[in-house]
Amino acid sequence: MPALLHDVDRNTAATEHEVVIAGGGPTGLMLAGELALAGIDVAIVERRPSQELIGARAGGLHSRTIELLDQRGIADRFLAAGQKAQVAAFAGTRLDISDFPTRHPYGLGLWQNQIERLLAEWVGELTVTIYRGRDVTGFVQNDAGVDVALSDGQSLRAEYLVGCDGGRSTIRKAAGIEFPGWNPTTSAIIAEVEMATVPELGMRHDAIGTHGFSRMEYEIRDGTVVYKDEGPVRVMVTEQRVGSTSEPTLRDLSEALIVVYGTDYGVHSPRWISRFTDMTRQAASYRAGRVLLAGDAAHVHAPDGGQGLNTGVQDAVNLGWKLAQVVKRTSPDSLLDSYHAERHPVGARVLRNTMAAVALRRPDERTTALRDTIAELLQMDEPRKRLAAELTGLGIQYDLGTGHPLLGRRMPDLDLITDNGPLRVFSLLHGARPVVLNFGEPAGLSVSAWADRVQKVDANYDGTWELPVIGAVTAPAALLVRPDGYVAWVGDQTSAGLEDALMKWFGSPTAAH
Ligand SMILES: Cc1cc2nc3c(=O)[nH]c(=O)nc-3n(C[C@H](O)[C@H](O)[C@H](O)COP(=O)(O)OP(=O)(O)OC[C@H]3O[C@@H](n4cnc5c(N)ncnc54)[C@H](O)[C@@H]3O)c2cc1C
Numbered sequence: 205m206p207a208l209l210h211d212v213d214r215n216t217a218a219t220e221h222e223v224v225i226a227g228g229g230p231t232g233l234m235l236a237g238e239l240a241l242a243g244i245d246v247a248i249v250e251r252r253p254s255q256e257l258i259g260a261r262a263g264g265l266h267s268r269t270i271e272l273l274d275q276r277g278i279a280d281r282f283l284a285a286g287q288k289a290q291v292a293a294f295a296g297t298r299l300d301i302s303d304f305p306t307r308h309p310y311g312l313g314l315w316q317n318q319i320e321r322l323l324a325e326w327v328g329e330l331t332v333t334i335y336r337g338r339d340v341t342g343f344v345q346n347d348a349g350v351d352v353a354l355s356d357g358q359s360l361r362a363e364y365l366v367g368c369d370g371g372r373s374t375i376r377k378a379a380g381i382e383f384p385g386w387n388p389t390t391s392a393i394i395a396e397v398e399m400a401t402v403p404e405l406g407m408r409h410d411a412i413g414t415h416g417f418s419r420m421e422y423e424i425r426d427g428t429v430v431y432k433d434e435g436p437v438r439v440m441v442t443e444q445r446v447g448s449t450s451e452p453t454l455r456d457l458s459e460a461l462i463v464v465y466g467t468d469y470g471v472h473s474p475r476w477i478s479r480f481t482d483m484t485r486q487a488a489s490y491r492a493g494r495v496l497l498a499g500d501a502a503h504v505h506a507p508d509g510g511q512g513l514n515t516g517v518q519d520a521v522n523l524g525w526k527l528a529q530v531v532k533r534t535s536p537d538s539l540l541d542s543y544h545a546e547r548h549p550v551g552a553r554v555l556r557n558t559m560a561a562v563a564l565r566r567p568d569e570r571t572t573a574l575r576d577t578i579a580e581l582l583q584m585d586e587p588r589k590r591l592a593a594e595l596t597g598l599g600i601q602y603d604l605g606t607g608h609p610l611l612g613r614r615m616p617d618l619d620l621i622t623d624n625g626p627l628r629v630f631s632l633l634h635g636a637r638p639v640v641l642n643f644g645e646p647a648g649l650s651v652s653a654w655a656d657r658v659q660k661v662d663a664n665y666d667g668t669w670e671l672p673v674i675g676a677v678t679a680p681a682a683l684l685v686r687p688d689g690y691v692a693w694v695g696d697q698t699s700a701g702l703e704d705a706l707m708k709w710f711g712s713p714t715a716a717h
Pocket residue numbers: 226227228229230231232249250251252260261262263264316338339340341368369370371373374375394479480498499500501507509510511512513514515516
């Protein structure tokens with residue numbers, strides 16, 4: 205139990221945790237895992253009574269998210285359950301990344317319910333409390349902590365509360381954080397249904413928009429999706445009108461199908477019916493005191509490019525280790541400001557590219573001409589690589605100053621030779637602990653004052669250093685890699701700047717911990 209909490213006045217006996225996460229979707233689960241790995245007492249409050257997810261949402265993972273899972277040693281679970289494919293696409297143009305310098309030059313087709321099941325299994329192996337079947341209804345924060353109110357009348361006391369509670373986030377609203385952006389311009393109903401006559405599977409574009417029939421179960425053969433012959437049909441149909449606020453019904457679906465196809469194909473027995481739009485908004489701040497936002501709670505946008513879940517999981521990996529260090533008092537509270545500083549611009553880019561993709565989806569002939577022009581440009585290597593790096597997350601560079609191109613970018617998963625034999629860089633990150641990699645003289649660098657927090661590995665690497673889009677870069681003499689896999693310091697032949705970087709990211713060596 206954190207000492208700080210003993211000092212706090214309480215009217216009721218609240219259960220205490222160091223961190224409470226509202227929402228156990230992909231973002232909340234990933235964050236809980238990251239905090240638990242760092243030894244933090246973390247609890248999730250989740251509205252759903254089980255992890256079961258009604259409705260299909262995200263259809264897969266991009267390369268950088270697979271890398272992040274690899275950094276924690278759990279990528280194989282996801283790769284075994286899904287299907288590798290070139291999933292990155294912009295406005296209908298497939299962006300092949302098979303030539304990217306990563307161990308995972310592809311995406312993974314895997315439905316969100318499976319992604320959540322695997323994340324929940326991982327979290328289940330760590331020490332995380334999950335309060336299921338209840339809502340966070342509000343909170344009160346003061347200098348010492350946050351009182352979190354639950355719908356069953358219970359209350360929890362935490363040092364920090366993270367809202368991972370989706371696009372309609374209660375936490376964001378209660379924190380008074382603005383959510384500026386753009387109202388929807390398109391709206392589509394999606395559903396999983398039975399049909400008396402099964403239509404031809406595939407996409408259709410017309411004056412109303414994009415529509416399609418598919419099946420949840422599919423195989424990827426030679427890069428092509430081949431749907432199973434049987435099973436319920438997955439429908440997506442763009443609606444004529446935007447702005448409906450009620451939950452869509454079977455009748456709404458039937459009517460929308462008749463408008464587009466002239467028939468509803470005898471649609472019946474829906475497993476679920478849902479609606480999505482291109483509403484595009486981003487939290488003005490990812491932090492309000494002891495309350496933080498991550499995932500859809502911080503950003504919503506059209507599903508084009510399949511980036512929502514991926515961005516949320518990556519928010520969680522950026523935030524987890526920072527929050528853990530602040531809770532453990534190894535770093536000052538101000539470290540949390542770097543979460544907004546790094547992730548808000550990434551979210552803003554996602555909003556930008558999804559808005560562009562939606563604009564290019566418009567069915568009129570001028571937009572079609574523009575889309576075709578962009579598609580031609582994307583056949584060229586440089587534009588393809590740049591956009592693919594953005595959509596897959598491989599091109600992210602946090603603003604950690606100027607210098608070597610690796611600074612602020614993802615550390616490649618190199619095959620190193622060490623005194624303990626060969627090892628992959630990512631295996632050093634399984635415990636979410638930072639590492640200094642020294643490719644120079646073994647005695648040349650010392651991190652002994654941070655030895656309780658930072659690993660140091662003397663290594664050899666003879667291959668080329670290659671980054672997505674950028675290509676080959678000069679081999680560095682030493683590197684500091686943060687727990688999220690981003691490079692925080694690059695050394696030449698000296699250790700100049702290393703202590704400052706260690707202090708900035710991992711706290712003062714004399715701090716109590
Ligand atoms: C049609 C469609 C297709 C998509 N395709 C993709 C794709 O291919 N790739 C991709 O990356 N993304 C995709 N997305 C987006 C993706 O589904 C979301 O970005 C992702 O689910 C966000 O995860 P999250 O954990 O932040 O939020 P959510 O998944 O919304 O999870 C929030 C959780 O919080 C719980 N909750 C809500 N309020 C409370 C409360 N007050 N108290 C307690 N619990 C609460 C909810 O029950 C839920 O479990 C798609 C979305 C749609 C609609």
